[in-house]
Amino acid sequence: MAEFISEYYLAMLMVVSLLAGIFTGYPVAFLLGGLGIIFAFIGGIPVPFLATVGSRIYGGVVENWLMIAIPLFVFMGLMLESSGVARRLLLTLQRVFGRTPGGLAISVAILGVVMAASTGIIGASVVMLGLLALPVMVRQGYHPEMACGVIAASGTLGILIPPSIMLVLMGSILQVSVGGLFKAALIPGLLLGALYVAYLLIIARIKPHWAPLPDLDATDTDTSPLMLALARDLFGPCVLIFAVLGSIMAGIATPTEAAAIGALGSVILALLMRSISWNTLSKTVQETARTSAMILFVVIGATSFSVVFKRLGGDYMIEALITGTGLGPYGLLLLIMGLIFVLGFFLEWIEISFVVLPLVAPVVEILDFGLGLSSQAILIWFAILVAINLQTSFLTPPFGYALFYLKGITEGKIGIGTIYRSIIPFVLLQITGLALCIFFPAIALWLPGLLP
Template sequence: MFIEYMLPILMVVCLLIGIFTGYPVAFVLGGLSIIFSLVADVPLPYLGIMGSRIFGGVVENWLYIAIPLFVFMGLMLEKSGVASRLLLTLQRLFGQVRGGLAISVALLGVVMAASTGIVGASVVMLGMLALPVMLKQNYKEEMALGVVAASGTLGILIPPSIMLVLMGSIMQVSVGDLFKAALIPGLMLGVLYIAFLLFMGWLKPEWMPLADPDDLDADTTPLPLALLRDLVGPVFLMVAVLGSIMMGIATPTEAAAIGALGAIFLAIFASKLDYATLRDVCYDTSKSTAMIVFIVVAATAFSLIFKKLGGDYLIMDIVDSIGLGPYGLLLSIMLMIFVLGFFLEWIEISYVVLPLLLPVISLLDFGMSTQATLVWFAILMAINLQTSFLTPPFGYALFYLKGVTDSSVKITTIYRSIIPYVLLQVTGLVLCIVFPAIVLWLPGLL
């Protein structure tokens, strides 16, 4: 089998080597596509198909319009100060609960995840807002760092999620169905985080001291009015975006436009919308969108050449040789994706691995329809890929967090801080595998 599939195996090996060199992933994917098409003497007409696939399948895909709109919405909310005010209000609400500030960070992570969907912005925002306050309050470093990193990654799973938009396009599955299916698992992870924080507050109270009452009284606005002022805006935006999709009123692209417009109104309401803010948001939106689209285009070319060289048959032969049942194969795939998450970003895994696994997954019998199987598998993979933001050595959330801490915080401390949350996410993944209704109940209901 090695001789027959030497070129696709070599292609994967070169991809891993290229990524470890630190060279931009998009250039690695695109460059390997060109090199191996020349080495394998791929006919020119087939390369023409590649061009058609890129322009027809990626550039002209209307679903991708949602990406810059969701990115714009998240960045505008970050710049408007909505999150900072909400954190202070939640801290007042949970101020006399052991670990109350950490619980406030987890709740803010859930609220902002449902409003932004951008991991980098969420981690940086939570790190800059909450981390200095927790350390000043004498939180144990690992407790403070871990909850910030983990809560910031919820945005990649809880809809509206850019990951789910891209997965829907790759798998030809309704993005609305994926949004419905991801909502309960995403909230479940948030509940697991909060339960863990409450348990640690009881077990190790010295790790999470209570807040100083003087700090909680800095805002003289009555707590109910403060909650109404700071929570209604993000929640209304979340309901407008997700509700319009789930009720079939708007497509994901249209809902993204609603979200972007709503974020502008929230910024106006907070008196934070000026030319400088709008310029920075548009600039960062352009950079993020260009990076995503560049990787998508390069990954499309890589997958096409990989299949031309027999990579899809290589995958099928490996599956046949393993001889496991449907659940055994599913667990093997989840383990493989978990390991790949240590080294690759979710975009590369989604666009390189997912197209190769789809034919295999669609043929497996889990006692449900093919469409339900694909939705279920997509959410399992999304939960798994969320973990990739936290797993060293290349967990991006860890590097985002290190970037907003001072030199006294060591990267090894950050690595230790996320271990409980990785275990919690694996627990959530196992629960969704054992009980598929966690994923499929809401899409079936709506």
């Protein structure tokens, strides 16, 4: 053990410094880049080696064609948020499930799935669902834990259900097809949505006072036929989803080209809804630039950190720690999933993806799970498992961003303790979905095999 520490003490100190720096509240992008430079000098790494960091950033990030998809998908999500599509769809779904126990909560879960397949922006989804549904749920007498939990969990589905920015970045990191990742993530994402709905139905039956039935006569202001209203409000999002995902899965467009289709489609949809203005467009462009810049800076910082970390032997340290456990392939996979789950309490998905994935993926790729899969198929399966796992990072305290978004919406009317308790059953449901995908890989790999 002493020999292990003496050999890898700088790599371990680098990880400890990263965790300590995060708790100071210092911007993670600058923290990652700064630690990379500092430990390059502490470790006596030759200055010319740092030039390779710049080359890696330019060649792996700036020149990466896939990165163009990120601002386009962000723009699409933000434009849809302001189009009014979600509000109309929620009201129609409430009419559909109006006499079902927990109907409004189920409507929120279904809307979360639809908007996840249309936007993929977590902050926008949680805020949008919270502003639309939380006041109505509270007014109808929903228990705060049930209302907050379903809003936070449904809003985070966009990180998994394609088009997902996380999957775009994972495809770049792991050098696998983003289209393959989109296909693989679709069924697991829908599975999580189905688990949410099943849980809501059960709780509404067991605890009817948590989800009282609404007075439809007082809440229903839409007099159009129900099926016509449902078709009307679902048509726009479904066309956009089909245009983006359908073009990728059919091999007609690359993810970047499909993102451009989605961005243009969101503008057309907003025009048809008569909800676009110069002010709306300006704010959307500014927020797109801000979000994209944040992601890009974290990617640049993480690249600097990982290059120096590997030079200090960090990749060999991780490999030795993982393989030295004596566990079998599934035991190692569960260990990695547990590590990522714990890191999700403290790190964002971007840092985990760019720091952890390059270190553990080579180990996973060579493991024999007895499934007869190619290395590419194993990496796609592993990426989906990580994506499901990282979805919990938005919900787990102390740094679960969905919780803070929701707390800001409540304006102090709902305590943070209530919000923390509300996400416990949904985190357990996500872990259940993760376990199903681990032990039944076909859940993730069936669609990529069907549509190669």
